[in-house]
Amino acid sequence: xxxxxxxxxxxxxxxxxxxxxKKPLPDYPxxxxxxxxxxxxxxxxxxxxxxxxxxxxxxxxxPAALGAWLKERRATRGYCDPALVSWLTTAxxxxxxxxxTLARERIDDYxxxxxxxxxxxxxxxxxxxxxxxxxxxxxxxxxxxxxAVVSPGRILPDVGSAIAALGGDPNVIFCTGPSKTADVEGxxxxxxxxxxxxxxxIHLFGAP
Amino acid sequence: xxxxxxxxxxxxxxQSESRRSAVRLGSKAGHEKRTEVLxxxxxxxxxxxxxxxxxxxxxxxxxxxxxxxxxxxxxxNGAKVHFAADAEEACRTVLGILQGRGAQRVVKTxxxxxxxxxxxxxxERHGVESLETDLGEFIVQLDxxxxxxxxxxxxxxxRREVARTFEGHGLGAYDDTPEVITRRARExxxxxxxxxxxxxxxxxxxxxxxxxxxxxxxxxxxxxxLAATRCHIAVVGIEKLVPRDRDLGLFLNLLxxxxxxxxxxxxxxxxxxxxxxxxxxxxxxxxxIFLDGGRSEILAGDARxxxxxxxCGACLxxxxxxxxASGHAYRGVYSGPVGAVLTPLLAGERFPEFAxxxxxxxxxxxxxxxxxxxxxxxxxxxxLRDRGKRAGVKPAGAAPSMKTFARLASRxxxxxxxxxxxxxxxxxxxxxxxxxxRVWESNHVLPPWRGGAFRAWMAExxxxxx
Amino acid sequence: MQRSGxxxxxxxxAPRVQLMATCLADAFFDxxxxxxxxxxxxxxxxxxxxEDQTCCSQPAFNSGDWPAARSVARHCLRVFNDAAPVVxxxxxxxxxxxxxxxxxxxxxxxxxRAGAAELAQRTWELGDFVVRGLGVARWPGRLGMRLAFHRSxxxxxxxxxxxxxxxxxxxxxVEGVELxxxxxxxxxxxTFSVAFPHxxxxxxxxxxxxxxxxxxxxxxxxxxxxxMHVAGLADRTGRPLRTLHLAQVLRDALRxxxxxxx
Numbered sequence: 001x002x003x004x005x006x007x008x009x010x011x012x013x014x015x016x017x018x019x020x021x022k023k024p025l026p027d028y029p030x031x032x033x034x035x036x037x038x039x040x041x042x043x044x045x046x047x048x049x050x051x052x053x054x055x056x057x058x059x060x061x062x063p064a065a066l067g068a069w070l071k072e073r074r075a076t077r078g079y080c081d082p083a084l085v086s087w088l089t090t091a092x093x094x095x096x097x098x099x100x101t102l103a104r105e106r107i108d109d110y111x112x113x114x115x116x117x118x119x120x121x122x123x124x125x126x127x128x129x130x131x132x133x134x135x136x137x138x139x140x141x142x143x144x145x146x147x148a149v150v151s152p153g154r155i156l157p158d159v160g161s162a163i164a165a166l167g168g169d170p171n172v173i174f175c176t177g178p179s180k181t182a183d184v185e186g187x188x189x190x191x192x193x194x195x196x197x198x199x200x201x202i203h204l205f206g207a208p
Numbered sequence: 209x210x211x212x213x214x215x216x217x218x219x220x221x222x223q224s225e226s227r228r229s230a231v232r233l234g235s236k237a238g239h240e241k242r243t244e245v246l247x248x249x250x251x252x253x254x255x256x257x258x259x260x261x262x263x264x265x266x267x268x269x270x271x272x273x274x275x276x277x278x279x280x281x282x283x284x285n286g287a288k289v290h291f292a293a294d295a296e297e298a299c300r301t302v303l304g305i306l307q308g309r310g311a312q313r314v315v316k317t318x319x320x321x322x323x324x325x326x327x328x329x330x331x332e333r334h335g336v337e338s339l340e341t342d343l344g345e346f347i348v349q350l351d352x353x354x355x356x357x358x359x360x361x362x363x364x365x366x367r368r369e370v371a372r373t374f375e376g377h378g379l380g381a382y383d384d385t386p387e388v389i390t391r392r393a394r395e396x397x398x399x400x401x402x403x404x405x406x407x408x409x410x411x412x413x414x415x416x417x418x419x420x421x422x423x424x425x426x427x428x429x430x431x432x433x434l435a436a437t438r439c440h441i442a443v444v445g446i447e448k449l450v451p452r453d454r455d456l457g458l459f460l461n462l463l464x465x466x467x468x469x470x471x472x473x474x475x476x477x478x479x480x481x482x483x484x485x486x487x488x489x490x491x492x493x494x495x496x497i498f499l500d501g502g503r504s505e506i507l508a509g510d511a512r513x514x515x516x517x518x519x520c521g522a523c524l525x526x527x528x529x530x531x532x533a534s535g536h537a538y539r540g541v542y543s544g545p546v547g548a549v550l551t552p553l554l555a556g557e558r559f560p561e562f563a564x565x566x567x568x569x570x571x572x573x574x575x576x577x578x579x580x581x582x583x584x585x586x587x588x589x590x591x592l593r594d595r596g597k598r599a600g601v602k603p604a605g606a607a608p609s610m611k612t613f614a615r616l617a618s619r620x621x622x623x624x625x626x627x628x629x630x631x632x633x634x635x636x637x638x639x640x641x642x643x644x645x646r647v648w649e650s651n652h653v654l655p656p657w658r659g660g661a662f663r664a665w666m667a668e669x670x671x672x673x674x
Numbered sequence: 675m676q677r678s679g680x681x682x683x684x685x686x687x688a689p690r691v692q693l694m695a696t697c698l699a700d701a702f703f704d705x706x707x708x709x710x711x712x713x714x715x716x717x718x719x720x721x722x723x724x725e726d727q728t729c730c731s732q733p734a735f736n737s738g739d740w741p742a743a744r745s746v747a748r749h750c751l752r753v754f755n756d757a758a759p760v761v762x763x764x765x766x767x768x769x770x771x772x773x774x775x776x777x778x779x780x781x782x783x784x785x786x787r788a789g790a791a792e793l794a795q796r797t798w799e800l801g802d803f804v805v806r807g808l809g810v811a812r813w814p815g816r817l818g819m820r821l822a823f824h825r826s827x828x829x830x831x832x833x834x835x836x837x838x839x840x841x842x843x844x845x846x847x848v849e850g851v852e853l854x855x856x857x858x859x860x861x862x863x864x865t866f867s868v869a870f871p872h873x874x875x876x877x878x879x880x881x882x883x884x885x886x887x888x889x890x891x892x893x894x895x896x897x898x899x900x901x902m903h904v905a906g907l908a909d910r911t912g913r914p915l916r917t918l919h920l921a922q923v924l925r926d927a928l929r930x931x932x933x934x935x936x
Contacts, residue, residue: 005291008446008500012272015508022269025451026262033256033461035249035471055474104402104436124472131484137435138489141428142398159472160457166418170285170481171434171490176472179428181390183344183360184367186234189390192343193397194428194475214870221872228876236855528859532876568870570863570877571736572827577857587777593738605869610734614742617697617734618749620726627700647868651875652906655702662695662704666711666723 034158038123044155045202051125055177056190057198066147066201067092070112073197075145078112081135084149087205088114102136112145113138113195118172119154120200121162126176127200128154128162130169140175146195148175152202212604214564216529219537227364231356231534234363238525241469242578249471260462261582263455264516267416268507274416274449275498281419285481287494292443295325298499302327302408302441303334305495309439311336311405315397317423317430318342319410320358320519321443321499323541324554327408338408339400341429343393350377356535358542359467359521364534397429407433407491411444412518413459414496417452419480421496424463426474440482440491446498447507447515459518462580466520502554510595511588514549516581523575523585529568538565545575545585552592563601566592606647627659690720692754694762694771694797696898697729703898709921710763710800716928717808727753730762732770735778737865744782747775751789759807760797763921765835765896768799769828799829801838801896801920811840815927818847821918822890824881824904826897827859838896838920845927853884862903878907885915892916894923 016022031039038047049059060066070076070092080088080098089098102110115135119128127148129140140146156162159174166172179194190196213221220228246253267274279289292298306314314331316322316338328349331338340349344361348354350373355361362370371384379392409430411421421442423430434440450456456478464470483490506512524530524544535543539562540551548569552562566589575585616623633645634657641649648654691714699707714721731746750771754760762768772794779786804810821842829835843850861867861877868874881904885893893915895901901917908915918926 004293004297007293008291008498008504009272009275011500011504012275012446012507015504016269016272018508019269023262023266025266026259028259028458030454032259033250033458035461036251037249107398107402126472126476131487131490134487136489137431137483137487141431141435159461160454163453163457163460166420166453166478170479170484171487172478173431174472174476176470176474176476179426179474181343181427182468183342183347183362184365184370184386184389185230186237186360186363187386189386192390192394192427192429193341193401193432213872217870217872220870220876526857528861528877528880529870529873531858532873567738567866568873570827570859570861570866570874572859572863573830574827574857574859577830590736590738590774590777593736594740595738597738597740603869606871607737607865607869610737610739610742613729614734614739614745617728617731617746620728620749620753623728624725630701644865644868647871648906651867651871651878651910652903653909654906655902657701658704659701662699662707663723663725665704665708669711670723 030160030164033160035123038158044122044157045152047122048120048125048155051122052177052200053125055125057125057177057200059200059202061202063088063091063201063203064093066199067096070145071095073145075111077109078114078143078145079110079136079139080114081116081139083135084114084116084205102139104138107138107142110143112147113140113143114147114149115140117148117150119156119162119165120150121159121174122155123158124176126162126174127198129173129175131171132169141194144191144195145197145199147199147201149201149203149205151204214568214603214605215539216533216537216564216568217605220533223534227534228532230366231364232531234360235525235531238360238468238521239578242466242522242525245465245469245471249465256458256462257580257582260458260580261516263450263458264581265513267449267451268447268512268515271446271449271507274451275446277416278414278419278449281416282481282496285419287419287481287496290495290497292497292499292501294501298325298443298497298501299327299330301497302443303331303336305439305441306336306406309405311439313337313339313404314406314408315339315341315401315404315433315437316408317410317425317433318345318361319443320541321410321445322408324501325443325499327443341397341401341433342425343390343427346393346397347373354536356543357521357524358519364536401432401436404437406439406441407437408441408443409433411442411448412463413456414444414449415453415456416449420453421479422456422460423477423479424460424473424475426468428475431475431477434491435489438492440494442496444496444498446500446503463518463520466522466578466580502556505556506553510591511549511553513583514546514553514588516583517546518581520580522578522580526574526578528572528574545569549585549588549592559596560599560601563596564603566596567603606643608642608644624660624663630659631657633657690722690758692756692758692760693721693723694727694730694754694760694767695723696762696764696767698898698902699763702902703919706763706898706919706921709919709925710761712928713800713921713924714761717804717810722758724753730767730770731778732767732774733864735770735774740778743778747778747790748786751793754793757796759803760793761800761803762797763800763896763919764898765799765826765832766828766899768797768834769832771797799832799834799896801841802832802834805837805840806833812844813841813924813927815931816846817923817927817930819891820849820851820889821892821894821923822851822853822885822888824853824860824893824895824900825856826895826900829896834896841920842894842923845923851888851890853888855884860900860904862899864899867903875907878903879911882908882913882915886913892918894918894920896920
């Protein structure tokens with residue numbers, strides 16, 4: 001391998017040695033790619049909810065309302081981050097079963113998964129998940145309904161600032177609405193491999 | 209009358225009208241969405257494209273430095289970094305990693321680099337089951353077909369074809385409802401993810417600053433490949449680097465808008481190393497294989513700007529030639545305008561087989577206008593035409609030799625004589641007319657020859673004026 | 675895209691200009707060249723026509739025979755080696771002179787490169803010359819026609835198409851319409867149309883459909899090459915289309931008001 005590495009770097013040095021006018025790295029303002037809609041001042045929570053709804057996600061601020069919605073959808077059994085179980089067992093209301101462990105062999109038994117998000121992005125309606133804050137990646141990914149609990153204070157204005165805040169976690173993901181595909185004749189279908197419903201529960205208890 | 213034709217032209221002629229229509233409508237929709245969203249969200253999208261182009265060009269101009277930096281960061285993050293000079297070495301490296309873990313089943317995401325090296329077929333030959341998880345690629349794999357678009361692999365198929373494929377592979381009785389097709393794929397692949405030993409991906413970008421790989425999907429299949437398995441192998445072209453994390457913001461904003469008219473794809477994953485401590489799901493081992501595969505040679509040549517490409521597919525969507533011919537006509541992993549440059553270049557010694565591709569363009573420039581990294585594709589096509597000519601490639605099509613033209617056009621007296629005599633060409637019977645003229649007339653009515661008329665008028669006008 | 679970046683100095687007084695008629699006008703479209711002369715003279719220019727001119731070398735350049743192209747381009751540099759601006763009724767030829775020639779002579783001798791750069795910065799497409807060169811944004815005369823305008827591809831990234839549209843729309847009686855999917859090439863592309871006839875025909879057919887959908891009295895463009903292809907294809911497929919070059923529209927508008935010098 002190191003022989004290949006040496007060979008490749010030698011080829012690169014030779015290739016680049018012949019380049020007369022190498023381009024410098026351009027300087028540019030941090031907000032150069034912030035979209036026009038996100039430049040208008042506004043309440044980040046409201047903007048986040050609007051953006052999430054625009055990508056066909058759903059936002060709740062009241063756990064009881066979320067619980068009622070789950071029951072309406074007949075999604076009564078799901079996975080829940082152990083750190084949130086005692087709070088949500090009460091707050092979501094009766095009639096729901098929250099399991100604090102996820103068994104891979106029964107993955108389709110979980111109709112919903114509740115995990116914490118590290119933050120969110122108002123510009124796009126994205127939820128920011130990472131390995132430290134997400135109790136189980138599969139808990140957020142496999143069930144049809146994913147509920148990300150996010151603290152309102154952790155909602156960042158735009159993609160650029162969310163990237164500036166990536167930090168040290170080895171795995172950070174921006175989830176922007178439900179999983180989807182348009183591979184078959186360009187027709188949009190939701191819920192391919194990931195969730196068919198992406199929900200945000202905006203609540204102070206979202207912060208660990 | 210039978211005569212040799214350029215391969216891509218012949219393919220376009222033989223294409224069914226329904227397929228051409230599917231490709232044209234899909235492309236048009238993609239282009240319109242891209243335009244709508246970019247101009248909705250930015251006051252001056254063209255300045256962003258030029259900026260992104262400069263950043264990419266800078267990275268390419270200093271690729272050795274950034275590659276070194278990326279390797280150091282990735283290793284500090286706990287990932288293992290490998291280098292592969294060519295397809296064979298990349299495939300063997302992947303196999304070596306899998307065999308070291310006793311891995312027999314892998315799930316993989318859509319990755320153009322893995323298509324270049326034909327990894328799936330290689331693994332199958334060596335006893336490893338390799339399953340495509342992107343819905344379009346999954347269907348292509350079932351059909352033993354090839355993708356026809358960088359972003360929308362089955363743009364050339366309709367739902368009936370897909371339903372028949374599923375039925376033929378035991379995925380349920382015939383049902384061509386897109387929701388049912390998608391649901392069946394979801395159920396089938398879900399089991400496969402959980403049974404797999406490793407996940408193989410490409411990478412959309414690699415930040416040299418943090419070592420982060422960025423994986424972008426709408427389906428969530430890449431995330432599932434990683435969340436469900438214990439080993440992550442990423443095959444990444446060396447040109448995928450960007451200097452810093454902050455640059456990722458610009459590229460990600462441009463990528464989704466250019467590709468599908470979204471502000472962001474549904475899943476944008478930043479992977480700096482194996483899973484975090486305390487996280488039960490995800491890879492405990494991460495390998496990044498940096499692939500040269502002809503890129504360093506392209507970097508040394510006069511079409512190097514093509515390496516800026518971020519694989520958005522916008523050039524395919526707008527290209528009138530792509531819309532006529534469709535992706536398979538390009539006979540390679542990359543189609544459309546980017547393919548017309550990359551495919552002949554990556555072919556190395558087999559360049560002559562693909563020399564029709566850079567010529568199959570009216571040089572309209574629509575591709576450059578939509579390119580998020582401002583690649584001057586028409587200029588690159590022209591340079592490849594020059595290269596083809598110097599390599600002695602003989603075009604099959606009817607384009608006339610330029611030698612006679614150049615002789616006439618650099619000798620004014622001969623030119624003026626030809627203008628007067630040109631009328632005689634029209635008097636020649638069909639079979640004696642030059643081939644280019646016959647081909648022209650098979651599609652067009654030729655205007656009347658007027659050689660010498662303007663010059664006579666102008667001379668007369670000058671004579672009358674003081 | 676490499677833009678030549680040369681600033682063209684507008685000349686507001688009636689200058690002497692050199693006409694590059696184009697090889698297509700020389701062979702087929704003498705009326706376009708005549709109309710160009712009449713339009714320029716109406717604007718007060720003195721038009722000279724260097725008789726040794728032949729072609730801008732684009733056909734050879736595009737087909738990849740760069741050595742052949744260079745010999746033709748050098749001849750072109752010699753013919754127009756005079757400080758007066760060069761005006762050409764073709765966006766495609768103008769672009770060859772102002773951009774293609776610079777690529778062609780990269781890596782060649784200093785004299786060639788300097789000559790090409792110098793010619794590039796004083797060569798104007800007709801509509802652009804009228805609007806930006808001479809500062810004329812309203813065209814006199816009248817023409818009662820519904821005109822569909824085709825933006826030829828070589829006008830991308832330049833002021834050519836906007837210049838032409840500005841003038842057309844300013845003519846009394848003209849109803850200007852833009853084509854659907856206007857960014858789609860008509861499929862001529864020079865030798866492309868005979869080397870890749872199926873692709874070219876497919877593209878041209880789509881363009882004709884968009885033209886017919888606007889039900890115009892004529893299709894107008896600043897490029898005879900596009901018009902020759904679209905009109906020729908339309909004729910061959912039994913749906914003849916009337917086409918007019920920008921120069922002809924401008925001249926005809928003048929004649930209708932009795933202003934042209936015949």
